[in-house]
Every structure is written in C-alpha cells, then in structure tokens.
Amino acid sequence: MTNTFEELVAKQRAADEAHVRVRHLQETYGPPTHTQWSSRQTTTWETAWRAWRDLARDVQVAVSEFARAEGKPRHVVEAEIKQAVRHEQQGGADA
Template identity: 60%
Template sequence: MALTFEELVAMQRAADEAHTRVLDLRETYGPPTHQEGGWTGTQKGTYETAWRAWRDLDRDLQASVAEYAKEAGRARPEVEAELRKILPDPESGRGTTEG
C-alpha cells in the first residue's frame, strides 16, 4: 500500500525523535571509554535500546522513502530533501557523532 507524503513526515519525525534520544544519551553519559570502568550496565542497556529503536525506525523510513519515490516517479534524494525542509536533521548544529 502506498504511503502519503504526510505519512513519510510522521515516520521521519519518529526517527528523528529516536535519533535525538541517542544524541542526548551520548551527551549525558559521555563516551563509554572516557570514564573509569565505562558505562554502567543500565546506561549501556538504555543506550543500546535507544540506538536499536533509532536504527529500526530509520531503516523502515528509508525503505518507505524509496517506495514512495519510485511510485511517484521522483528521485529519492529529492524526496529526502523535501522531508529535511520540513524536519531538519537532529545533528545539524550539534556536530557529527556516529552510532
């Protein structure tokens, strides 16, 4: 079933919220190797759960964007750019971090 652009926006928003959660946890906990003994078990579990949620939401979003672009006869980067006009990347202005 084809998605609407509004549904893509909702999916992008959910993925961005999950990404922001991961970024916030990184800021709160710091890099795991910069603390004596690393993160606690609870911190590691919380971070890994947040990271998996972001990864899964983003994977689903990317598949949906590709399907939407194909069905609409548009280029995928064009659709992605349109989404980012509405919802800026959570890392813009924060510096780049990798998961």
C-alpha cells in the first residue's frame, strides 16, 4: 500500500520524535559504559530504541514505495519529506 505524502511526513515526524526520546534517555542515564544502568533503565532504553528502529524502517520502506509509484528518485522524496517536517517544526503547519 502506497502512502500519501502527508502520511510519509507524519511517519517521518514520528520516527524523529522516537529518536529524540532515545537521545534524551541516553543523556539522562549517562553512557552505559560509564554509568551502571538499572534493569529498568536498560529495558526502557531498549524499548525506545526498538520503537525508533521500527519507525525508521517503516519510513524507509514507505518512502521507497512512494518514490517508485511517483517515478521520482528516492533521495528527492526524502528531501521533500524532511523539508516538510522542518517546515512544520518551525510553525509553518496549518494544523
């Protein structure tokens, strides 16, 4: 199933937010090689990392399908999506 451009933007935004969550946890907990994480911290980080990984993979697959369906180079579609996400983050969305 091919996604719409707006759906791809939403998927990319979700993946970006998941990545921010992983980075926040890493910053909060400290480097695992320097700080002993508790079992709960490890589980929380691994869950967040898996969510980010899965969302990022889904975006990559969806972008490839969309690019193929639109007859556009994949890197062009990726750039358009990232630009749309940045535009939203800068307050350009009408949502």
